[in-house]
Amino acid sequence: DGGITQSPKYLFRKEGQNVTLSCEQNLNHDAMYWYRQDPGQGLRLIYYSQIVNDFQKGDIAEGYSVSREKKESFPLTVTSAQKNPTAFYLCASKDANSGNTIYFGEGSWLTVV
Amino acid sequence: DAKTTQPPSMDCAEGRAANLPCNHSTISGNEYVYWYRQIHSQGPQYIIHGLKNNETNEMASLIITEDRKSSTLILPHATLRDTAVYYCIVRVAHDSWGKLQFGAGTQVVVTP
Numbered sequence: 001d002g003g004i005t006q007s008p009k010y011l012f013r014k015e016g017q018n019v020t021l022s023c024e025q026n027l028n029h030d031a032m033y034w035y036r037q038d039p040g041q042g043l044r045l046i047y048y049s050q051i052v053n054d055f056q057k058g059d060i061a062e063g064y065s066v067s068r069e070k071k072e073s074f075p076l077t078v079t080s081a082q083k084n085p086t087a088f089y090l091c092a093s094k095d096a097n098s099g100n101t102i103y104f105g106e107g108s109w110l111t112v113v
Numbered sequence: 114d115a116k117t118t119q120p121p122s123m124d125c126a127e128g129r130a131a132n133l134p135c136n137h138s139t140i141s142g143n144e145y146v147y148w149y150r151q152i153h154s155q156g157p158q159y160i161i162h163g164l165k166n167n168e169t170n171e172m173a174s175l176i177i178t179e180d181r182k183s184s185t186l187i188l189p190h191a192t193l194r195d196t197a198v199y200y201c202i203v204r205v206a207h208d209s210w211g212k213l214q215f216g217a218g219t220q221v222v223v224t225p
Contacts, residue, residue, distance in 0.1 A: 035213075042215035043157075043215050059212075088154075090156050090157070099162055100206045101159055101162060103159055104158070106156045
């Protein structure tokens with residue numbers, strides 16, 4: 001099936017540790033995105049990538065890093081510099097052939113303990 | 114992107130049509146109306162989008178008023194699995210940022 005796969009679904013991290021969230025898509029989409037969603041709040045854009053080997057900071061990039069070495073993959077690293085990392089993280093990609101509709105993965109819950 | 118206004122909650126009986134309204138009175142000519150829904154602890158699911166014509170797909174229908182200041186999402190035969198928060202979003206389709214401004218949405222509860 002075509003889609004966006006995020007892993008892991010649930011992750012616990014100790015303070016001071018970096019953690020990497022995986023995002024893979026087999027939709028052949030060029031653009032990919034990482035959002036953060038806090039309880040009862042909307043989405044905030046962390047990073048986005050329009051094409052392989054290129055990415056741009058979103059509104060809340062501090063404490064996060066990404067890479068885009070392959071079209072299918074856009075991993076997000078939550079570093080120890082992120083002051084409040086506990087949140088629901090969403091990866092998405094954009095279908096340029098269908099009204100630039102953005103599709104989401106199932107999300108990853110990160111809890112810092 | 115234009116702001117949208119939706120009712121905070123709505124109940125619907127299983128098997129009946131659910132009509133979800135959205136106001137977007139400041140929408141610009143090049144902005145589309147998108148609808149997503151989100152079930153708790155899952156990623157938002159795309160439902161449908163449109164510019165000015167009414168649209169229909171296997172999930173729902175989208176009715177956009179002639180002045181484009183409001184729209185209605187119609188779920189023709191609601192099921193218990195349609196219980197979710199529904200978001201109406203207005204955005205320019207060609208933007209590269211991918212900034213989706215989700216408001217509070219409408220919590221839809223489908224009851225047996």
